Amino acid sequence: MRALLQSFTLLLMAVLLAACNFHLRGQAGMPFNTLYLDAANPATPFIKELRRALESNKVKLVDTAGQADVVLNIVFETPDKQILSLNSSGRVNEFQLFYRVSVRAYDLKRQDWIPAEEFVMHRDYRYDNNNVLAMEAEETLLYQSMRSDMVQQIVRRLSRAKPYPQPQ
Numbered sequence: 001m002r003a004l005l006q007s008f009t010l011l012l013m014a015v016l017l018a019a020c021n022f023h024l025r026g027q028a029g030m031p032f033n034t035l036y037l038d039a040a041n042p043a044t045p046f047i048k049e050l051r052r053a054l055e056s057n058k059v060k061l062v063d064t065a066g067q068a069d070v071v072l073n074i075v076f077e078t079p080d081k082q083i084l085s086l087n088s089s090g091r092v093n094e095f096q097l098f099y100r101v102s103v104r105a106y107d108l109k110r111q112d113w114i115p116a117e118e119f120v121m122h123r124d125y126r127y128d129n130n131n132v133l134a135m136e137a138e139e140t141l142l143y144q145s146m147r148s149d150m151v152q153q154i155v156r157r158l159s160r161a162k163p164y165p166q167p168q
Contacts, residue, residue, distance in 0.1 A: 010024055032113075034060045036068035039077075045144075046077050046101070049151045057155060070113055075102035079143055084124060088128070097139065098122045099146040103154060105161055113161040119153055121146045 035054060039047050051061060065071045077100070084094035099121045105114035122141045127135050 004084075030057055030059050031162055032059070032069035034062050034070075035067045035158075036062050036065045036071045037074070038065065038071055039074040040140060044077060046147050047074065049147060050074075050154065053151050053155045054117065054158075057159070066108070068108075070105050070107055070158075070161070072114075073106070074106045075116070077101045081139075091129055092127045094124060094126050095139075097142055097146065098123070099143065099150055101150055101154070105158065107163060112164045114157060115164065117157075119150055121150055 008040050022037050037047065037051065037054070041047070054061060060126060062068050078098075080098040080100065082096045082098070084096045085092075088094045100118060102116065102118045103114060104112070104116045123146060125138060
């Protein structure tokens with residue numbers, strides 16, 4: 001009897017979660033079916049990862065803007081690095097890494113779905129001049145992590161996108 005009650009409770013919870021439109025992150029689906037990815041350099045690791053993420057969200061990527069419900073324009077994608085602090089001998093002690101991506105999404109009527117928007121991520125890390133190879137590897141891993149986070153952030157933003165009303 002107790003097992004039956006537990007099964008019923010689990011079933012009831014699943015039905016209630018589905019009724020309130022609950023979805024796991026990244027599983028909500030997109031408000032469009034086809035997308036054209038407009039990027040200056042389609043061979044960057046960022047664009048490749050973005051393509052995979054969109055396809056895993058069941059978005060069909062098309063070859064021309066005319067075939068797409070929405071065009072996602074990647075205006076630029078730029079990694080950057082700044083010095084945060086120096087030690088007493090004038091050597092770098094800390095860096096701050098930046099990853100910037102500017103995007104815009106619109107439909108064939110040139111109606112914005114995502115107006116021109118810049119996404120920025122940053123990470124700080126301590127630098128050790130005695131372990132240069134390890135520091136380069138850490139920097140590479142931090143950039144990869146920021147790139148993956150940026151892709152997920154853009155996919156989530158696209159999943160909530162809708163056409164903005166045209167100004168009258």
